[in-house]
Amino acid sequence: MDILILLGAPGSGKGTLAARLVEKVANFSTVSTGELLRVAVKEGTPAGLKAKPIMEQGGLVSDELIAEMIGDYLAQAPKTGVLALDGFPRTVRQADMLEEILKANDAKLLKAVQLDVPEAVIMERLGGRRVCPKCNAGYHVTGLPPKQEGICDQCGTELTIRKDDNPETIAKRLSVYAEQTAPLIDYYQSRNALVCVPAGGQVDQTVAFICQNVLA
Ligand code: AMP
Numbered sequence: 001m002d003i004l005i006l007l008g009a010p011g012s013g014k015g016t017l018a019a020r021l022v023e024k025v026a027n028f029s030t031v032s033t034g035e036l037l038r039v040a041v042k043e044g045t046p047a048g049l050k051a052k053p054i055m056e057q058g059g060l061v062s063d064e065l066i067a068e069m070i071g072d073y074l075a076q077a078p079k080t081g082v083l084a085l086d087g088f089p090r091t092v093r094q095a096d097m098l099e100e101i102l103k104a105n106d107a108k109l110l111k112a113v114q115l116d117v118p119e120a121v122i123m124e125r126l127g128g129r130r131v132c133p134k135c136n137a138g139y140h141v142t143g144l145p146p147k148q149e150g151i152c153d154q155c156g157t158e159l160t161i162r163k164d165d166n167p168e169t170i171a172k173r174l175s176v177y178a179e180q181t182a183p184l185i186d187y188y189q190s191r192n193a194l195v196c197v198p199a200g201g202q203v204d205q206t207v208a209f210i211c212q213n214v215l216a
Contacts, residue, residue, distance in 0.1 A: 001077060001107040003098075004084045004214070007184055008115030010173045011126035013199055013206070014086045015138050017115070020207050025215060027081030033088040035136065036069050037061065058164055058172030060090055060180060067097040074105045082110060082215065090181045095188075111214050112188035115199035115206070126170050130159040144203075 006014040018030035037055060040048030047069070051061045070088055077083060089095040102108060117125075128141040132152035139146050139159060146153050164173065188194040195214055199206045 001074070001079055001105070002082045002110040003102060003107055004082055004110050005089070005112040005188070006084055006086050006115065007112050007181070007188070008117065008199065009122055009177045009181075010170065011122040011129070012115040012117045013125065013203060014115065016144065016203050017199070017206055017210075018084045018086045019138065020203050021084060021210065024207055025082070025211065028084070029077070029081060030084040030086055031070070031073055031077075032086035033066055033069060033090075034086070036073070055164060056169070058169040058176060060176060063091055063093045063097060066090075067094060067101065070098070071101045071104070074101060074107060077105075079106065083107075089184060090177075092183055092187055095184055109193055111195050112184070112193050113210065113214060114185055114188075114194055114196045116196050117200045121200045122174075123170075126165055129162065129165055131162055132157050133160050 006018060008014050015032060015035075018032070021028050022030055034055075037048070037051045041052045041055065042048070047065055050065065054061050066088060070085070074083075085098075089098050098109075125140060125143065128143065130139045130141060130146075130150075131137070132139075132155060134157040135152060135155045137152055137154050138144070139152075146159065150159050151157070152159055164170075185194060197206060197209050197213075
């Protein structure tokens with residue numbers, strides 16, 4: 001299993017990009033720690049109960065909790081193909097923990113992809129983001145609208161706005177990113193594992209760039 005880390009601020013389009021790569025690239029899968037946590041919160045598991053208030057405030061849940069989730073996920077994931085990590089690691093400590101998890105699962109880091117998106121585009125993307133609470137498909141009111149306004153193309157469910165996509169929590173998530181996650185750019189650069197990808201345009205352009213420069 002080769003691991004592709006998707007590194008980018010909230011709203012940089014990690015989830016949208018990962019979903020499109022899964023559609024377009026053979027043997028490609030993805031896992032989002034944010035999504036694993038949202039499911040845990042919905043199900044009311046012990047991890048979910050711990051994570052809920054932290055997520056609602058835009059903070060980061062503990063490195064241990066997240067590393068255990070990803071470790072469990074990798075242990076049962078297919079041993080071949082490429083797996084994109086969406087939202088993990090988010091701290092230098094998590095990146096160190098990931099190295100151990102990869103060793104334990106006979107997996108290797110392919111690249112860390114830094115999604116380079118202008119701040120104005122990030123704010124626009126976060127402000128217009130809509131999600132399907134049932135099947136998780138992601139939309140944007142102008143950039144990636146559903147066929148019928150407010151309704152999921154895939155399962156017909158009414159779309160919602162993520163609880164943490166309000167202006168106050170968005171500001172907090174962006175500052176947490178700058179303080180705790182952005183240092184990972186240097187971390188992976190110093191390991192010769194970083195690829196900077198222009199990702200402020202259409203998702204298909206970003207997919208094409210990654211296919212040519214990372215997966216080829
Ligand atoms: P996301 O869907 O990636 O924007 O994640 C939503 C929220 O889940 C984040 O704001 C954090 O509270 C939490 N979260 C997701 N991934 C991590 C992680 N790797 N470390 C800590 N908290 C995380």
